[in-house]
Amino acid sequence: MSDSTEHAFPLVRHFRQILLWPLQVMHARVREPHISKYWELLDALGEQCPWREVADEFGDPEDFQERHYKEFVTFLPYVQRFLYGEGTGREGLSGYGKSPIRVYRRRDITRMRAILDEQSPPVVFEVAHVDLYFFYDIDIVVLAVEFHADDLPLPLAQEALFKLGRAYPAFWEANGQGGQCPRRVEWLAASGETLAVSDYENRRKYLNFVCQHRSPSVAAHWDYLLWPLALYHSDREGVVRYRQIEYHRMPLLAYLSFDDPQVLTRGDFARLALVTKPGPSDVLPYSEQELADFERQYCYDKFWNPADPALGSRYLCCGHAFVMVGKAGDRFFADAETGLLGQFRHQYFLVNLIAHFHKATLMLFSEWLVAAISQLDIRDVDSVKTFKREIRRIFETFLRFTHRYWFHEVSNQAQAKDLFRMLTGHLDTDRIYRDVSEAVKEMNQYLDSDGLRRQANTVVRLTVVTTFGMIGAITTGILGMNVFDEAGQPWWHRLLLFLSVFLPITVLVLYTIEKSKLLSDFLEAMSDERRGLRAKFGVLFKSRKPRGGTSSRP
Structure with a gap:
């Protein structure tokens, strides 16, 4: 892109983007049960793990700033307890205790260098945060990557929004590059060393992975970023496995400040709101019919009025993306502590999270x-x-x-x-x-x-067994009467007599249990006064033959 072409477009004085990538996590040993605290697996690695837990701002009151206070009071009490937990009071820990969220951050990555297409020069973005958000008792982790740059031509900013949050390519261009993906992305250390490079062009890798595992692979730089989390089907070692849940495009937040945001056209706003590829400002990215209700569906214009320069902040939202556009010279919009830039990075980030x-x-x-x-x-x-x-x-x-x-x-x-x-x-x-x-x-x-049905069947079986067990009870009761005086007989004679009663009764009980369903039907038939005696006893023999209408195929 030539200099003359760049100056033909509005400049984004400050561009900031936050990618959110929700993932399912599971124990590396698949047969292990679900666990509540996946972050403990990272802690167990010690110095080998590049992720470190982030302490919240609620430590030293001297370090607690007004920005932290404004962020806290934005939310309702039950959301505050979710995000921040509760402190200790006069009676010790209160109801909820600590927040169920744990945040881990890696600090070795300080910049991202991206070549978005063959015509664009490399763009170096400053990386503000690379965070992992864990949630107690839920097998979800959210990767949040925040980066920023200044003085980008609007088409280049649109290209960054459109391409940078791609987990893997959906197709490949004729030149072999990943479709709608950056040509190259590099994670850089503070020294300038390249830590990882994308591989969207490696078509065979993605094809082979899907063919073998029926699951998509991810680009090499994202795989590097998540370690010691490892892709579910990959051969890479990792203490936690992850797999994708949603679309391969990561949800995002974006902040763009302009010298005069009111020079942006309806086509520009539509491309920003819907995160489409760059195009002419005087042309809509989709048909007029499709975007007939664009302002009502995707724009929040409480602080936007083209006729009033004081109202120059516009919010755009399509679900997948949340975008803020405003004036760079307006302190209300651009201040990183008390302005909308600070709210974008904190309150609105948490709303989207x-x-x-x-x-x-x-x-x-x-x-x-x-x-x-x-x-x-x-x-x-x-x-x-x-x-x-x-x-x-x-x-x-x-x-x-x-x-x-x-x-x-x-x-x-x-x-x-x-x-x-x-x-x-x-x-x-x-x-x-x-x-x-x-x-x-x-x-x-x-x-x-199903439990009630099984209980009912058990009651039926017990009832049948009890009913037919009365025969054995009466039989053994007779032995305890004085009708037969066996007390003076030798012990072996009495044992033989006991076994002669015990064994048949045991067989009878087991047989009764086996045939309890049939015997239950027989008892029901015996209680039916409308049936004849022959019909009642015929119930005992109705299930002798296999039932028709069933298939014997395996």
Whole structure:
């Protein structure tokens, strides 16, 4: 891209992007049960692990700033307890104790160098954070990568939004490059050393992996970033395994400041909101009919008015992306501590984290239910028992998720409240929650009804055994009467007499248990006054022959 071409487009004075990548995690040993604290597996590695836990701001009151306070009071009390936990009071630890979130950060990566296409020069982004968010009792981890750069032409910023958050290529171009992926991405250390490089162009690697495992691989630089987490089917060693839950495009947040944001056209805003590839500003990325309700569906214009320069901040949201656009010279928008830039990095980041965590967890529950059903074989007793245990575990975990993590509202502040509602509306999390909740409850009701059915069958069998056992009870009762005086007989004679009664009665009881269903039908028939005696005894012989209508095929 030539200099003359660059200056023909608005400059993004400050570009900042945060990628959020929700993943399912599991123990490296697949047969291990689900665990509540996956971060402890990282801690056990000690100095070998590049991730270190991040201490929150609630330590030394002298270090607690106004920004931290404003972030805290943005959220409702139950969300505060989820995000920050509760401190100690006069009576010691209060109800919730520590937050169920643990944040781990790696600090060896300081820059990202990206070549977005063959015509663009390399762009070096400063990496602000590389964090892993763990959640107690939930097999979900969220990778958050924040990076920024200054003075980027708008098409280059659009290209970065469109391409950088790709876990793997969906196809390949004619020149062999990964379709809609950067040509090259490098993680750089503070010394400038290249730590890892992307491999989107390695077509054979991705094809072979999918063919062998029926699961997609991930680009080499993302795989490096997550270690000691390892891809589920890969040969790489790792203490925790991860697998994808959603689309290969990572959800993102973006902040763009301009000298004058009102020079952006409707086409520019549509490309930013929907995260499409760059294009002419006077042309929409999709048809006019498709974008007829663009402003109503994707724009939050409480602080935006093209006719009023004082209202120059616009929020864009499509679910997959949350974008803030504003004026670089406006302190309200650009201040990193008290302005919208600070809120973008903290309050709105947490709003997006909660929403995407909700969706990823609900999709995980759906995956668990499908896996439990697919492995059920009702002819295999062990399979049935495993299915019951798994459904009970899912139901219990879902209850804990509902009461610990699920929120319809996160804030009473109008702006945060509206944007969370807009975000979850696009993600459709309320509908997904209802669907998953109904499915989990149906599974649990099935187990309850199956348990009641088995109990009823057991009662029937016990009733039959008791009824026919009366014969043995009467027989043994006779031996205890004085009708037959056997007390003076030798011990072997009395033992033989006991066995002559005990053995037939035992055989009778076992036979009664085996035929309890048939005998139950016989007893029911005997109590039916409308049947004749022949019909009543005929019930005993009705099941002698195999039933028709069944298949003998394996």
